[in-house]
Amino acid sequence: MRQILTSAQLRAAERHIFDTRPDVDLMSLAAREVARVTDLVEPTGKVIVAVGPGNNGGDGLFAAALLAEHRPVLLWLVNGRAHEEGLIAAVVAGAQEVDAVSAIGALADCAVVIDAFTGLGSRPGLPPQVATFAAACEAQAVQVVAVDLPSGLDADLGRVSTSFQATHTVTFAAPKPCHVQQPAAARCGRIHIADIGLDIQETNQRIAEEADIAGWWPSPDEGSDKYSRGVVTLDTGSESYPGAALLSCAGALHAGAGMVRYTGRAPSGLILSRFPSVVIGDGRAEATVLGSGWGDTDNAASRVEWAKLHNLPAVVDADALYSLPRGRLDGWLLTPHAGELARLLGCTRAHVEAEPLACVREVSRTSGAAVLLKGATQYVAEPSGRVTLAVRGPAWTARAGSGDVLAGICGALLAAGLPAWKAGVMGASIQAITAGRNPGPYTPDELSARMPSTIAELVGQPSSVSPT
Ligand SMILES: NC(=O)C1=CN([C@@H]2O[C@H](COP(=O)(O)OP(=O)(O)OC[C@H]3O[C@@H](n4cnc5c(N)ncnc54)[C@H](OP(=O)(O)O)[C@@H]3O)[C@@H](O)[C@H]2O)[C@@H](O)CC1
Numbered sequence: 243m244r245q246i247l248t249s250a251q252l253r254a255a256e257r258h259i260f261d262t263r264p265d266v267d268l269m270s271l272a273a274r275e276v277a278r279v280t281d282l283v284e285p286t287g288k289v290i291v292a293v294g295p296g297n298n299g300g301d302g303l304f305a306a307a308l309l310a311e312h313r314p315v316l317l318w319l320v321n322g323r324a325h326e327e328g329l330i331a332a333v334v335a336g337a338q339e340v341d342a343v344s345a346i347g348a349l350a351d352c353a354v355v356i357d358a359f360t361g362l363g364s365r366p367g368l369p370p371q372v373a374t375f376a377a378a379c380e381a382q383a384v385q386v387v388a389v390d391l392p393s394g395l396d397a398d399l400g401r402v403s404t405s406f407q408a409t410h411t412v413t414f415a416a417p418k419p420c421h422v423q424q425p426a427a428a429r430c431g432r433i434h435i436a437d438i439g440l441d442i443q444e445t446n447q448r449i450a451e452e453a454d455i456a457g458w459w460p461s462p463d464e465g466s467d468k469y470s471r472g473v474v475t476l477d478t479g480s481e482s483y484p485g486a487a488l489l490s491c492a493g494a495l496h497a498g499a500g501m502v503r504y505t506g507r508a509p510s511g512l513i514l515s516r517f518p519s520v521v522i523g524d525g526r527a528e529a530t531v532l533g534s535g536w537g538d539t540d541n542a543a544s545r546v547e548w549a550k551l552h553n554l555p556a557v558v559d560a561d562a563l564y565s566l567p568r569g570r571l572d573g574w575l576l577t578p579h580a581g582e583l584a585r586l587l588g589c590t591r592a593h594v595e596a597e598p599l600a601c602v603r604e605v606s607r608t609s610g611a612a613v614l615l616k617g618a619t620q621y622v623a624e625p626s627g628r629v630t631l632a633v634r635g636p637a638w639t640a641r642a643g644s645g646d647v648l649a650g651i652c653g654a655l656l657a658a659g660l661p662a663w664k665a666g667v668m669g670a671s672i673q674a675i676t677a678g679r680n681p682g683p684y685t686p687d688e689l690s691a692r693m694p695s696t697i698a699e700l701v702g703q704p705s706s707v708s709p710t
């Protein structure tokens with residue numbers, strides 16, 4: 243799990259080091275990582291460094307000093323002024339100053355551009371000359387290593403403005419919101435998180451990693467049976483949308499549910515012809531999934547109330563989201579997309595997209611349920627205000643039916659006894675990881691069928707016989 247730090251939190255960690263260990267030279271440590279990644283990206287050839295007036299430019303200049311020892315380096319001092327000691331170090335090492343016109347001209351035979359214009363102190367957007375340079379880098383497909391973040395982005399937001407399109411971003415100590423929230427994250431390319439010795443405290447915003455999902459995944463042992471692994475009841479689909487029922491069954495079964503019961507309105511013959519292990523009808527269960535593919539049902543409220551009366555943790559998806567029962571929904575997981583969350587809050591979808599964290603936190607706080615906001619970035623909020631982002635995946639999963647599969651996966655995990663927030667993070671992450679390992683336009687059910695092999699790879703298969 244990685245803590246996500248705002249720029250203020252990172253600056254506080256930096257102040258702490260300055261106060262307690264004044265001997266530590268953070269800028270040199272940062273610069274060394276920038277130079278190392280630059281050499282990894284392209285080990286030879288000309289490097290152009292776009293240098294800003296602040297400490298981000300300072301990082302770039304000290305990196306330039308290291309690189310100029312073994313390869314040609316051009317410095318474009320964008321504002322005509324720069325970190326003094328950094329500039330001396332770079333020039334002494336052999337880096338050569340150029341103006342804006344020469345910097346753009348040099349792109350044609352340049353191996354890497356280092357974007358050291360602005361970092362944590364970045365105001366959104368770029369001055370015209372820098373915007374032209376950034377656009378030329380993009381048009382000529384030059385590799386861009388951004389120092390801390392692509393200049394033009396706001397470190398604390400997932401929104402984009404005119405900015406560099408980095409192929410790599412070297413950031414320090416921890417990811418910032420712009421590195422993990424879409425659409426800004428897509429401007430960062432591959433993220434390298436350099437440890438520069440800052441002490442990172444726990445925050446209320448973090449991002450899960452593959453290793454977390456692997457460690458949390460509930461693997462059966464010799465004593466497991468279908469009941470101990472968890473029974474999930476799926477009240478999903480309808481006569482109008484029978485496909486949603488099949489997709490939620492696929493999600494729950496491929497996530498490893500001990501047993502799947504189906505109590506929805508889709509034809510049982512259809513379910514059994516695809517998934518013969520599904521048991522039709524009500525019975526003992528540890529969790530339920532409600533709402534996917536219900537359409538305009540007239541008894542939504544009573545179907546949701548039923549789960550509350552039976553004290554059954556529920557995944558509430560799609561149409562069931564608008565029929566939430568009164569009272570706290572402790573242990574429940576709501577799975578809206580941005581439009582559904584907007585309707586729950588009585589605001590616009592644009593507002594949810596602009597303020598996803600505030601919106602997802604608000605619904606969790608007021609309902610008592612964990613809330614998984616689905617989309618390009620998947621956020622899971624807990625009533626305490628803590629938000630965990632799921633592992634990032636490719637955009638291929640953005641298609642009809644992915645949410646129905648996800649509801650089934652989350653239901654299986656809830657039935658296995660995982661807390662609601664964790665079931666949400668794991669469900670969204672396993673879908674993303676599976677899509678990442680199977681790139682291409684697979685349908686949601688095809689991807690779900692590949693999930694078991696992803697899970698097996700993640701958790702490892704214990705050997706049942708000792709080696710001889
Ligand atoms: N904190 C840490 O732990 C560590 C921090 N380190 C490094 O320090 C960086 C932060 O440095 P920083 O505070 O000097 O701010 P920085 O990003 O260089 O920008 C400030 C300058 O840019 C200008 N400017 C901004 N936006 C602009 C725009 N749109 N268009 C035009 N100009 C614009 C702004 O102008 P002003 O607002 O003053 O007019 C000001 O002059 C951080 O990202 C990391 O790289 C590492 O060395 C080690 C550990």
Ligand SMILES: [K+]
Pocket residue numbers: 298357358359360361388389390391392393
């Ligand atoms: K930068």
